Amino acid sequence: MTGFQEYFSETHNMVRQTVRKFVEREIKPFVDEWEEQGEFPRELYLKAGKAGILGIGYPEAYGGSGGDIFVKIASSEELMRCGSAGVVASLGSLDISIPPILSLGTHEQKSLLVPPVLKGDKISALAVTEPNAGSDVANIRTRAVRKDDHYVVNGSKMFVTSGARANQLTCAVRTGGEGFQGISFLVIESNIPGYSVSEKFRKMGWWASDTAQIFFDECKVPVENLLGQEGQGFYGIMQNFQNERLQLSVMANMTAQMALEESLRYSREREAFGRPLSGFQVTRHKLADMATLVEASKEFVYRVAAKIDAGINQVKEISMAKNFACTVSDKVTYDAVQIHGGFGYMREYLVERLYRDNRILSIGGGTQEIMKEIISKYILE
Amino acid sequence: MNIICCLKQVPDTEAQIKVASDAKSIVTDDIKWVMNPYDEYGVEEGLRLKEKFGGEVTVVGLGPKRVTESIRTALAMGADKGMLIMDDALEGSDSLAVAKALAAAIKGLEYDLVFSGQRGVDDDMGVVGANLAEFLGIPHFSVIDKVEVSEDGKSVKVNRPIEGQTLVIESNLPALVTAQKGLNEPRYASLPGIMKAKKKPLEEKTLSDLGLDAAEFGEGARKVKIIELTPPPAREAGKIVEGETPQEKAAELAKLLHEEAKII
Numbered sequence: 001m002t003g004f005q006e007y008f009s010e011t012h013n014m015v016r017q018t019v020r021k022f023v024e025r026e027i028k029p030f031v032d033e034w035e036e037q038g039e040f041p042r043e044l045y046l047k048a049g050k051a052g053i054l055g056i057g058y059p060e061a062y063g064g065s066g067g068d069i070f071v072k073i074a075s076s077e078e079l080m081r082c083g084s085a086g087v088v089a090s091l092g093s094l095d096i097s098i099p100p101i102l103s104l105g106t107h108e109q110k111s112l113l114v115p116p117v118l119k120g121d122k123i124s125a126l127a128v129t130e131p132n133a134g135s136d137v138a139n140i141r142t143r144a145v146r147k148d149d150h151y152v153v154n155g156s157k158m159f160v161t162s163g164a165r166a167n168q169l170t171c172a173v174r175t176g177g178e179g180f181q182g183i184s185f186l187v188i189e190s191n192i193p194g195y196s197v198s199e200k201f202r203k204m205g206w207w208a209s210d211t212a213q214i215f216f217d218e219c220k221v222p223v224e225n226l227l228g229q230e231g232q233g234f235y236g237i238m239q240n241f242q243n244e245r246l247q248l249s250v251m252a253n254m255t256a257q258m259a260l261e262e263s264l265r266y267s268r269e270r271e272a273f274g275r276p277l278s279g280f281q282v283t284r285h286k287l288a289d290m291a292t293l294v295e296a297s298k299e300f301v302y303r304v305a306a307k308i309d310a311g312i313n314q315v316k317e318i319s320m321a322k323n324f325a326c327t328v329s330d331k332v333t334y335d336a337v338q339i340h341g342g343f344g345y346m347r348e349y350l351v352e353r354l355y356r357d358n359r360i361l362s363i364g365g366g367t368q369e370i371m372k373e374i375i376s377k378y379i380l381e
Numbered sequence: 382m383n384i385i386c387c388l389k390q391v392p393d394t395e396a397q398i399k400v401a402s403d404a405k406s407i408v409t410d411d412i413k414w415v416m417n418p419y420d421e422y423g424v425e426e427g428l429r430l431k432e433k434f435g436g437e438v439t440v441v442g443l444g445p446k447r448v449t450e451s452i453r454t455a456l457a458m459g460a461d462k463g464m465l466i467m468d469d470a471l472e473g474s475d476s477l478a479v480a481k482a483l484a485a486a487i488k489g490l491e492y493d494l495v496f497s498g499q500r501g502v503d504d505d506m507g508v509v510g511a512n513l514a515e516f517l518g519i520p521h522f523s524v525i526d527k528v529e530v531s532e533d534g535k536s537v538k539v540n541r542p543i544e545g546q547t548l549v550i551e552s553n554l555p556a557l558v559t560a561q562k563g564l565n566e567p568r569y570a571s572l573p574g575i576m577k578a579k580k581k582p583l584e585e586k587t588l589s590d591l592g593l594d595a596a597e598f599g600e601g602a603r604k605v606k607i608i609e610l611t612p613p614p615a616r617e618a619g620k621i622v623e624g625e626t627p628q629e630k631a632a633e634l635a636k637l638l639h640e641e642a643k644i645i
Binding site: 053065 | 395415450453454457569570571572573574575576578579
């Protein structure tokens with residue numbers, strides 16, 4: 001075999017095995033219980049931190065484990081195999097909240113704010129969306145007013161993944177005037193006066209993750225917690241999206257992959273009219289279509305990831321990849337439930353959860369519609 | 382304290398095992414290979430002793446090239462050196478031949494303790510450890526779930542669980558211990574560990590490198606012959622005990638356990 005490059009080498013496969021072992025030992029045996037409880041134990045962060053899993057993809061200088069983009073992908077894929085995207089989302093909330101600190105922060109800020117999170121001692125979350133501003137990021141209203149050596153923050157953040165338990169937020173606030181130029185990133189710690197958290201939201205999917213609303217009432221945040229300069233927040237948000245969209249694409253692909261695998265297994269086992277479902281052309285062709293879509297989506301996302309890793313601008317392509325992956329997982333999880341029939345509607349079957357957990361993927365990290373806006377701008381203008 | 386940990390690569394315990402068309406082997410096409418879990422307990426114990434007493438942990442594996450990945454995993458966990466005994470003539474060897482090859486490789490090394498798993502989770506033969514100790518001329522302790530080395534590093538006290546009791550045995554070193562579940566909780570191979578493992582020495586040895594005669598290995602030299610592999614029978618449907626009253630049901634259950642299941 002010559003002339004083509006595999007994305008995953010022996011190192012990646014070894015990381016995969018470590019994460020798989022972690023999932024088999026620490027998550028899988030308890031995951032159904034955690035889903036029903038709507039939360040997983042706090043200790044899981046510490047265990048994942050100790051095993052070096054939280055640190056994958058982050059520099060060793062700040063307590064990370066290092067590794068290229070495919071190490072991160074291998075790790076995310078194996079974490080998804082726990083069967084609960086909610087566990088993955090909350091355990092991985094640092095993956096959307098730490099990168100802005102690394103890209104905008106000073107050495108002091110990084111040394112102080114990053115290592116405790118990668119160790120699992122602290123939980124970090126990203127807070128951008130507000131009750132009145134989701135896709136319309138430039139319109140956020142949470143205000144931070146500079147007063148001597150601190151900012152006074154007032155406002156609220158919505159749908160914060162890990163919000164109920166987060167110790168620190170990477171939070172978008174308005175320090176300046178209207179529009180995107182007025183937005184900055186502040187790191188806000190949860191133990192300060194005036195910081196409060198809603199009840200955990202009851203959601204369609206991602207049950208094991210704690211999503212909440214956060215309120216700031218005259219919160220005093222030291223100026224040292226400003227990331228970069230005032231007004232750099234919007235740039236930071238946009239830069240961070242590329243990475244978040246890649247992760248969501250990987251989640252969508254794994255959701256579809258698992259739905260396909262479950263369907264393959266079920267269609268071999270389940271008999272109807274005296275033969276296995278896999279003996280009917282209608283099922284065989286459905287499975288063939290599902291497998292084809294999953295394969296194409298995985299290859300597309302890997303290719304875009306390889307280009308991102310090489311430093312090539314992929315804003316258009318990652319938007320395409322996210323939409324493509326989510327469209328595939330929409331279709332494949334739907335068909336997987338269909339193949340399972342009534343059982344696919346029951347909680348005992350993984351495809352039921354995959355179907356529900358999948359729905360958020362084409363909303364979070366930029367909706368399908370926003371992705372299309374980005375793509376159309378690139379191809380038209 | 383220098384420690385040797387023997388390592389076998391086995392199909393992932395999650396893998397779907399299918400019997401091959403020759404009815405004597407399994408289909409290996411789609412199998413993911415992992416370090417034998419019992420060997421992993423041995424590696425972990427070796428590393429803990431190294432951390433306490435100093436010295437080196439050497440991992441010795443046998444099999445085709447793919448075994449390198451499992452040896453690297455042990456190196457990533459913290460072992461210092463690896464050795465892979467790799468030779469086409471080894472294909473199809475039985476446990477006795479494997480032990481003979483391992484002994485030849487280990488004889489040239491300095492060691493105080495040798496670990497192996499109490500059995501491989503593939504063939505479940507459970508004899509390599511004992512055979513290896515015999516070839517090395519050292520005492521061996523099988524199915525051990527606790528290891529205590531004396532402060533002076535000259536002797537060892539081990540526990541073997543037996544029918545709800547514990548047998549405690551002491552021995553001088555060097556000795557060989559086969560690891561049982563419960564000995565420890567193996568650590569994870571971290572990414573920095575994996576990166577470091579790439580630079581650690583991993584030697585490959587053929588049978589002739591070890592001064593062994595290829596004719597004593599492989600399919601033809603087997604003392605234990607595999608006659609046939611058969612998959613376990615498919616699980617039958619459960620039975621619901623019938624009866625009007627609890628007394629009747631209990632009587633029916635007792636009757637079934639006695640006459641059908643024949644366990645009381």
